[in-house]
Amino acid sequence: MRMHLRSILFAGTLLLAACNDGEQAATSTATTTDSTVTTTTEARTDSASAQLELVFSDHHYQLTGVAKEPGGRLLVNYPLWGGPYRYAVVEATGDTTRVPYPDSLTNVWKPGQPGTKKWVCVQSVYVDDSARTWVLDPAAPQLKRVTGGGAKLVRMSAEGKMERSYSFNGVITDTSYVNDIRVDVGRGFAYITDSKTGGIVVVDLRSGKMREVLRAHPSTLSDTAFKFIIDGRELMKDGKPAKFHSDGIALTPDGNWLYYKPLTDDKLYRIATEHLRNWSLADTALGAKVEDLGRFTTTDGMIFDKAGNLYLGDLQHYRIVRIDRNHKMTTLVQDRRLLWPDSYSIADGYLYISCSQIHLQPDFNAGVNKRTSPYTIYRVRLP
Template identity: 70%
Template sequence: MVYLDSTYQLTGVAKEEGGYMWVNYPRWSDSYRYGVVHVTGTNSREPYPDSVMNKWQAGQPGTNKWVCVQSVYVDDSSRLWVLDPAAPKMKNVTGGGAKLVRINKSTGFPERTYSFKGIIPDSAYVNDIRVDVQRNYAYLTESKGGGLIVIDLNTGKMRRLLSSHYSVKSDTTFYFVIDGQELMKDGRPVKINSDGIALTPDYAWLYYKPLTDNKLYRIRTEDLRNASLTDTALASKVEDLGHFTTTDGMIFDKAGNLYLGDLQNYSIVRIDKNHKMTTLVKDQRLLWPDSYAIGDGYLYITCSQIHKQPEYNNGVNKRTSPYAVYRIKL
């Protein structure tokens, strides 16, 4: 364990080679303090970039503060990105605050903000991000309605794609069972759409999947960037890779291995270039492995214990240990 928080639920982690680690906290409950922190020790942190940006209040604009941060990410050029769906308690986008923010690490403050206003409905929840530093494009998932978002980071132009395609929708027939019972909310099975996302090391392929089934898909990034393709033509480019695991996040290493969680079996798996899957580690401490970062030769994993939240357990909080970040030597 490299970081723990006994009180507040975390989801995302970003690791700078030889440097900082950042963790983010979504505003999913009334138990909330900061949106993004710089980790200063196993059990210590400081608000990032400062306390002011972490003090958004209901009724305020959400454009220049952290409202409900879902992901943090360091790209291959060591740029830090913060993805804020700005949807407290996973309800509607608030204060026009749904945004992707690139941080100037010299100052610690935003150097460019990409607003999703007009691109996604207020019911949407942008979830995870990967960045192609060669072409300066970002790729994101939207996990409520389902879909991919592609951003030209130079111009700021963005498009929402494949939002009606089966590959971004959770399989309604899949039984998502953890600890011997199907994950339920308000008497209905939980279905979470496109969530995990990963770019191959050469940035040629984008891998993605719905959370609450075990299917995995990919598409060439050149097709996602090709604005001349019709929706039908783009849909025909999606490749169905078959059944693997139920995972939240996922990430590629530089050798082309893909790492995913296996939420149902408290495991981390590795998929090689030939799409052969092996279990890397199985441990009961892997309580909903959520997000991933690779740095300093380690795979960093957050454990958010989502399946133990009260709303999935008839109002009972079943959290059993601190929210944690672990690392595995690669």
């Protein structure tokens, strides 16, 4: 596939010029079990650049996830990491105001307590196609070990009650960190990335049966040869290149394909979900079904719209890109305020984006806190 760069002039281009270094063609050959697919992507700018609209900001606590109920609540989550912390999940009630979700009691977990009925360290919130809300709790404070038996996926009722909980005990390792989720409402399955060890957890939501697959497969592990350069330097932790594994995940509107990628490289993969739902297929057989789609961007989260367009971040160049059905990539919005676009939600004609400033944390800056206030949620109207 080949697409040509269109030169588009729009208001504000000069202000964003510093961010445009990464808008270059990237070509790769992706090998599947059936054929070889050559994908060429050239980042380009849409004719009408989208504009960011600030909808929520927090000057004190680091957020990661966002979920918007159609016509309803805006939910935001905060992991229990190294900075100040108060609530795990909140409902944003105004530009800066919030209330704990579903209540204060669920948000008050203490070390040594069981984590089955409380939020321990929530990483993601998600609203599925039936407008049902899910909360994903890796229960690994400070990104360390799973604690309190609290690693779980929780389905919430419309009234904001814990309706059903799916425990990951015995399925993931105690060093795992379940990160992001997508739900196939029609088939009753959930797919969840494990960003610390690399893998995908498949959950039969009706029976509760689950397993982790593609554990340490090349598609779920960050490429060791890729240098994740942001703000002119490689992201480092403890003197070594920082590596985050399978993180972003997205389900096509028909539920037939699961797209996913490691965070700290620019490769994108997909697998037909029929294979993931086939419990008789072992990891070796599943690995042969993975399709390497080539190089696109470094992103944290990703999401499909109803038309089949895939939205990813570009952490290195402060932008959001759109990949169409032919895997051609365009820039939706580019703005220096996109400080580590983290998670995404689509509702009411908008793409909601959380910005977590992860690259500015002290552990990635030799102990220096380079984060600025506030942590933010933006939205962009979709074409």
